[in-house]
Amino acid sequence: VLDGAFEDWIGQPCIPDPPNDAMDGSSDILNLCFANNPDDATAYFMVERQPDKGGVTLWLAVDTNNNGLYQEVSDRRVRVDYKPTGNHASVDVALYSGTGQYLRNLASGVDWGEGMHDGGARVEWGVSFADLGIMSGQPIRVYVQSLEGITVSDGTVEVQWSPADALGIPILAGILLCGSVWFVYQRKRGKI
Numbered sequence: 001v002l003d004g005a006f007e008d009w010i011g012q013p014c015i016p017d018p019p020n021d022a023m024d025g026s027s028d029i030l031n032l033c034f035a036n037n038p039d040d041a042t043a044y045f046m047v048e049r050q051p052d053k054g055g056v057t058l059w060l061a062v063d064t065n066n067n068g069l070y071q072e073v074s075d076r077r078v079r080v081d082y083k084p085t086g087n088h089a090s091v092d093v094a095l096y097s098g099t100g101q102y103l104r105n106l107a108s109g110v111d112w113g114e115g116m117h118d119g120g121a122r123v124e125w126g127v128s129f130a131d132l133g134i135m136s137g138q139p140i141r142v143y144v145q146s147l148e149g150i151t152v153s154d155g156t157v158e159v160q161w162s163p164a165d166a167l168g169i170p171i172l173a174g175i176l177l178c179g180s181v182w183f184v185y186q187r188k189r190g191k192i
Contacts, residue, residue, distance in 0.1 A: 002044070004089060004111045006122050009033050009046050015159050019050065022154035026052040027146035030121075032156045034142065036163045041129040041136060043163045047080075047144055051119035055083035056146055058123070061098075063141035064133050066160065070141075072098045076132050078106070082113050084120030089113030093125045106131065129163070137164040 001008060014033040022028035031048040047058055060078040061070045069075070075098025083090045091113050093106040106127065113123035134140060139162045145155035 002110070002112050002124055002126055004113055004115075004124070006046065006114070006124070009035070009122075009124070012046075013161075014046075015156050017154065017156045022050075022146065023148045023151065024153060025050045026054040027056050027148050027153035029058075029144065029146055029154045029156055032142075032144045032159070034159070034161055034163075036165065039165055041165045042126045043129065043132060044124065044126045045078075045142075045144075046122060046124040048122045049146065051121040053084060053116045053120050055081065057081050058144055058146055060142060060144045062127075062132055064098075064138075066139045066141055068141065070098055073101075074098065074133055076103075076127070078125070078127055080123065080125055082123040084113060084116045084118075087115040087117050089115055089120070089123065091123055091125065093127075095127065095131055104131075129165075134163070137162050 012033050012035040014031045016031055017029045019028060019030060028050040029047060033046040035044045036042060045060060049056060058080040062076040063070050064075050077096040077098060079094045081092040088111045090109050092108050095103045095106055097103060112125055114120050139160055141158050141160050143156050143158045146153045
């Protein structure tokens with residue numbers, strides 16, 4: 001659930017990034033986590049950085065066709081501007097094509113991050129499969145970078161992932177069941 005509370009990220013897959021390898025502490029990424037929920041065609045992401053009271057800009061790069069290139073029109077880039085405040089945060093999320101063309105605003109001024117009183121270290125966001133231009137179970141590659149001004153300060157390694165909503169598994173099971181029935185029927189008829 002996108003709520004700025006992070007207990008639901010416990011046990012989700014995360015890609016760690018070494019500490020103290022950024023230009024500045026506010027942009028030092030520690031973890032990129034990713035998940036999806038049953039019956040929800042949304043890919044969720046969470047970035048943890050060194051605790052800091054300052055804001056940070058993150059770019060999530062998504063290779064939607066899993067070919068190792070991130071600059072194609074079909075690929076996606078997600079800009080996340082995270083600004084912790086007292087007990088809350090302000091998070092803006094915008095969607096771009098892999099070529100850098102602005103597509104649309106996904107969220108503006110939402111409280112999806114830790115506030116300064118909680119350390120200002122974690123922010124979360126979601127992107128629908130439709131906005132990413134992918135189908136359930138489709139393999140993608142992702143990585144995230146933080147910026148200092150317009151310069152890349154830190155970044156994670158690339159990870160391959162196949163986000164799937166629960167509808168993908170029943171459909172696949174149905175296809176396998178139908179295929180098995182057809183195979184048995186054809187075998188009994190002596191055609192296989």
